[in-house]
Amino acid sequence: MIKYKYVLFDLDGTLSESAKGIRMSLEYAINKLGKPLPDLDDYTLYIGPPLIDTFRNVCGFSEEDSQSGVELYRGFYEEKGKYQNKLYDGIKQVLEKLKAEGAKIAVCSSKYEKFAKEIIELLGVSDLFDAVCGSTLDGSRKDKKDLIPYAVKSLGGNLQTDRKCIVMLGDTHFDAKGARLCGVDFIAAQYGYGSCEAMKMEGAQVFAKTPFDLLKLLFV
Numbered sequence: 001m002i003k004y005k006y007v008l009f010d011l012d013g014t015l016s017e018s019a020k021g022i023r024m025s026l027e028y029a030i031n032k033l034g035k036p037l038p039d040l041d042d043y044t045l046y047i048g049p050p051l052i053d054t055f056r057n058v059c060g061f062s063e064e065d066s067q068s069g070v071e072l073y074r075g076f077y078e079e080k081g082k083y084q085n086k087l088y089d090g091i092k093q094v095l096e097k098l099k100a101e102g103a104k105i106a107v108c109s110s111k112y113e114k115f116a117k118e119i120i121e122l123l124g125v126s127d128l129f130d131a132v133c134g135s136t137l138d139g140s141r142k143d144k145k146d147l148i149p150y151a152v153k154s155l156g157g158n159l160q161t162d163r164k165c166i167v168m169l170g171d172t173h174f175d176a177k178g179a180r181l182c183g184v185d186f187i188a189a190q191y192g193y194g195s196c197e198a199m200k201m202e203g204a205q206v207f208a209k210t211p212f213d214l215l216k217l218l219f220v
Helices: 019-032 051-058 063-079 091-100 113-122 144-154 159-165 173-182 196-201 213-218
Strands: 006-009 104-112 131-135 166-170 185-189
Touching (some): 006 144, 019 063, 051 063, 063 113, 091 213, 113 131, 131 144, 144 173, 159 166, 166 173, 173 185, 173 196, 185 213
Parallel strands (some): 006 166
16 A cells, blocks of 8 residues: 655656756856856755755855856756656656555656656656646745645645645755655655765655665555
8 A cells, every 4th residue: 555645756866867967057057157167076966956056055156147057057958958867767667656556646846847847758757747846937936845835735735734645755955854844754765866864964764775665665
């Protein structure tokens, strides 16, 4: 039996191996602005947080340059970056099992919603999701604490009354923090890009070493 009625998946590092396309797009935007390129070898710095925060905090850009960076990034990502995504081995089987058991499934990502929907299409699993929920262009919905209630509502649920039957799956402390602030269960995708220690600091206690391990954690 499935443990949860509503299952929310982060996208980058949880459903999809996406680092290459994200890094390419960041490098393009930074170079286009004529700024020095920071060390992007540590994926934990920029895979997971809202894009605008990456330009502010990782690149140290001004607000104006950060906004310009976001626009340049999105243009390049639309044209080339999104095509670098690859579904993790085992994820499709997990989604199919959840669907067969009647769970309501959503993507819950800080990625711009339009891109998230396009990527799910490219990955060939759009038919396995009941909703694809992402951030807005104006930044009014970008953190997981805002995205989780939005995703639950999109699935027909209510965060206030359905907390015990909701789980968030993600690979970064941003996902863990969002789940903690919303009072829902969290499963850490240890196979992704984030830091286990950082997720533990935000309350993560359940870890999946591989996508296949999710089956043992989602079902009884």
